[in-house]
Amino acid sequence: MAEGALDADRRVEPEMPSPEALGLVHAADWVRRAGTGALTLDEETMMELPWSRPGMEAHALAAGGTLAAARLALEGGLGLHIGGGAHHAFRDHGEGFCMFNDIAFAIETLRREKVVRRALVVDLDAHQGNGTASIFAGEPDVFTFSMHQKDGYPQPRQKSTMDIELPTGTRDIEYLELLRSRLPTALDGHEPGLVVYQAGVDVHERDLLASLKLTANGIAARDQFVFAACEDRRIPVVLTLGGGYAPKLEDTVALHARTVQEALAVYHALPLPPTAGEGRGEGS
Ligand SMILES: [Zn+2]
Structure with missing residues (x-):
C-alpha cells in the first residue's frame, strides 16, 4: 500500500476460526492444548516457538486469513493473504514456526462447503x-506440489504428491527450468478448482535459513510464472507468504511485497471484495 499498489478499501478482515473449525484439519487435542498453552517442552522445541497467547491468536487468525483470501480468489480469480503459509504444521503438532496449517484449513473448509472439490498446493x-503433505496424504483430490532444497530442514521428509528436490546452491536458471517443466503438468493433470500458493522467499541467495541461491529477479520470475499459469487456466489462486529470513527484516518485506506486485501485474488489478463498504474491516 505504501507503494500505491493496493488501496485500503481492498482489504478484508479475516475471522478468527473456532476450535471446532480448526479441528477440521487438526486433532482436537492439539487445538485445545495449543490454544491454552498446555504444550510439553518437547512440543514447543519442535515448533521452535515459545507459546504466548498473542502468538497463538496470530497463528489462528492466519488460518482465517488464508480462508478469507481463498474466498476472494474464488470470486475474482486472485486472493492475497499477507501472511500464512504455515506448511510445517501437522495434524497433531507444530514444527518450524508453524502452529496451525492455514493452507490445509482453507482447502478443507471450502471442500466441506462443496465450493471446491479438487485443490492443488504450490x-x-x-x-x-x-x-501439508502429511495432512493430505491419501487424499487424491488434493495435490501437494513441493519444490525445495534437498538437504537440511525438515527431516524426515513426508511424501508430497510431487516432490522436487533442489541441490544446495541452485540458481535462477536451473530453478526456473524445473518449475516451468513440472508445474504445468501438475496443473493440467489435476485440474484443481483452487490453487494455494505458498510463496516463501527463503529461496533467496542471502537467506539465513536456507541454501538456495535465487536472486530477487529470479523469485519475481518464479512468482510471475505461477500466477500466469493459474490465470491462463482460469484457476483461482490464493497467495500465502511462507518463509523469509533475510539478514535485515526490511529485505524480507521487500521480497514479499514484490510477490504481491507480480500477482497484481498478472491480474492487472485486484477485484474489489464484494463486502467492501458493508462494514467489514481491514486485514487480509
Ligand atoms: Zn522455509
Whole structure:
C-alpha cells in the first residue's frame, strides 16, 4: 500500500476460526492444548516457538486469513493473504514456526462447503511442505506440489504428491527450468478448482535459513510464472507468504511485497471484495 499498489478499501478482515473449525484439519487435542498453552517442552522445541497467547491468536487468525483470501480468489480469480503459509504444521503438532496449517484449513473448509472439490498446493518455500503433505496424504483430490532444497530442514521428509528436490546452491536458471517443466503438468493433470500458493522467499541467495541461491529477479520470475499459469487456466489462486529470513527484516518485506506486485501485474488489478463498504474491516 505504501507503494500505491493496493488501496485500503481492498482489504478484508479475516475471522478468527473456532476450535471446532480448526479441528477440521487438526486433532482436537492439539487445538485445545495449543490454544491454552498446555504444550510439553518437547512440543514447543519442535515448533521452535515459545507459546504466548498473542502468538497463538496470530497463528489462528492466519488460518482465517488464508480462508478469507481463498474466498476472494474464488470470486475474482486472485486472493492475497499477507501472511500464512504455515506448511510445517501437522495434524497433531507444530514444527518450524508453524502452529496451525492455514493452507490445509482453507482447502478443507471450502471442500466441506462443496465450493471446491479438487485443490492443488504450490509450495515453493525453500523447505518441504511436510505438514501439508502429511495432512493430505491419501487424499487424491488434493495435490501437494513441493519444490525445495534437498538437504537440511525438515527431516524426515513426508511424501508430497510431487516432490522436487533442489541441490544446495541452485540458481535462477536451473530453478526456473524445473518449475516451468513440472508445474504445468501438475496443473493440467489435476485440474484443481483452487490453487494455494505458498510463496516463501527463503529461496533467496542471502537467506539465513536456507541454501538456495535465487536472486530477487529470479523469485519475481518464479512468482510471475505461477500466477500466469493459474490465470491462463482460469484457476483461482490464493497467495500465502511462507518463509523469509533475510539478514535485515526490511529485505524480507521487500521480497514479499514484490510477490504481491507480480500477482497484481498478472491480474492487472485486484477485484474489489464484494463486502467492501458493508462494514467489514481491514486485514487480509
Ligand atoms: Zn522455509
